[in-house]
């Protein structure tokens with residue numbers, strides 16, 4: 329078997345040209361998308377994906393063309409929220425991989441669309457002793473290909489639904505240096521705010537622009553009578569935004585309808601714009617657009 333020492337030059341792989349070609353392809357796709365925004369949180373389960381889907385619905389309602397990149401490779405959920413089944417065959421044509429089209433015409437690309445069945449897990453390697461560095465390298469490569477190979481076409485907004493944690497944003501910024509910024513999401517609990525505060529500090533240090541902080545599950549709105557009440561004990565989230573010197577985008581109430589499609593198959597926002605929660609989402613989107 330040959331080793332690296334036996335290879336002359338790049339061993340015929342033409343690696344430099346390949347990397348350059350991928351860079352050109354990525355740039356030509358990104359240039360057709362006006363604004364790229366990532367929704368993130370240091371904390372898991374705070375509503376990143378549900379809000380990404382409903383923010384997308386609100387942007388569509390305003391007349392914008394929208395795509396969502398599901399950057400949560402290990403726990404993808406956007407397909408489910410937008411009603412795209414992984415059995416929908418991926419179409420690859422001369423322009424690249426065609427994104428899925430979810431409800432309200434929202435385009436999407438997700439690891440879920442590449443898996444053979446709804447309950448297939450993403451397995452980067454079957455080697456039990458694969459190092460974290462190797463797995464992380466494979467994840468970064470997969471993310472790059474999801475962005476570079478997808479023929480998004482012309483879009484006003486590309487929303488990026490981030491996995492929990494604050495490290496993946498470095499990859500996204502590497503791929504999309506012109507990222508308009510990130511929307512940080514927390515719930516009012518002390519634990520969530522503690523973790524999200526770290527994520528904000530890291531983004532500030534790394535000069536990742538922060539469009540603002542959303543307080544999700546802030547109080548409970550009864551879906552029947554629309555009365556509000558508190559849900560979590562915690563320090564004022566607006567105060568956290570002030571301390572970190574970032575815009576406070578506002579409160580989204582706890583509302584069990586938010587993560588479900590309506591009976592007619594729409595996203596919550598589309599049919600409930602005038603509810604307390606719908607108005608809160610609308611106002612959050614207006615502030616995000618102002619920040620951009």
Ligand SMILES: Nc1ncnc2c1ncn2[C@@H]1O[C@H](COP(=O)(O)OP(=O)(O)OP(=O)(O)O)[C@@H](O)[C@H]1O
Nearest residue numbers: 372373374375376377378492545581582583584587
């Ligand atoms: N404002 C809300 N009111 C009620 N339930 C909500 C609200 N926001 C999100 N949820 C629910 O909370 C759960 C977690 O939401 P979601 O999956 O969007 O969070 P996430 O931050 O994307 O999670 P992960 O970190 O696993 O990606 C879901 O069941 C969702 O329906």
Ligand SMILES: [Mg+2]
Nearest residue numbers: 376377400405
């Ligand atoms: Mg999620």
